[in-house]
Amino acid sequence: MQDHPRERLRLNVAIALGCLRRTTIRGFAGCGPSRRRDWHLAPVMADAIVRAVTASLCFYKNDRIVILSRVAHHIEKVLKDVADSEARALAGIDARERDRARQAIADRITERLCQRYMIRLTPRPIMVPATGVWCGLDRDQGDEQDGWGKS
Numbered sequence: 001m002q003d004h005p006r007e008r009l010r011l012n013v014a015i016a017l018g019c020l021r022r023t024t025i026r027g028f029a030g031c032g033p034s035r036r037r038d039w040h041l042a043p044v045m046a047d048a049i050v051r052a053v054t055a056s057l058c059f060y061k062n063d064r065i066v067i068l069s070r071v072a073h074h075i076e077k078v079l080k081d082v083a084d085s086e087a088r089a090l091a092g093i094d095a096r097e098r099d100r101a102r103q104a105i106a107d108r109i110t111e112r113l114c115q116r117y118m119i120r121l122t123p124r125p126i127m128v129p130a131t132g133v134w135c136g137l138d139r140d141q142g143d144e145q146d147g148w149g150k151s
Contacts, residue, residue, distance in 0.1 A: 005119040006110065009057055014106035016052035017090075020045060029091035030084065037087065039080065046075040049109070059117040066117055074116060078109045 023032070024045060030037040050072045059066040082090075082105060089101035113119065 003121070005057060005121055006114055008121065009053060009113065009119055010106055010110040012053045012056065013049055013109050014102055016049040017045075017102045017106060019052070020048060022091075026091045028079070029087035031088060031091045037084065042076045042079040043072070045079055046072040049075050054122075056122050058120050058122050059113070060120060061117055063118075071113065071117070074112050075109050078105070078112050081108075 024041055026032045027038040028041045028045060032038070050068050054068060054071075059071050086101050086104065089097040090105065092098055092101075
């Protein structure tokens, strides 16, 4: 499941939504002090989601990497289309309803991004130690040999 870009995207978006600050989600849902939905929080949420998602994924259009602001723009559009009841469920107390709303929003974001972009996994760099780099002591060696152990 983790090797398929679409599933990785859906999982990362759902995790990113779950990691947003409660005050941000409550303001977005209209459950804050003003009781109105704060639409200016949608770009903030989209930027946080993009930062979380692009740690392991790259977005391509016509074999060229897409800038993150374009990806954030599409996520913001989906967030602005979230119904009031679904936004309130996302900010609610009931964990089941909150998870359902989060998964539904994550599915819509994933669908929109997959329709517009080619998504590929970002390869992790392989760290190979250079020759002559100290990686640890052998069992028989002590720190005294290098002058660090005893004074």
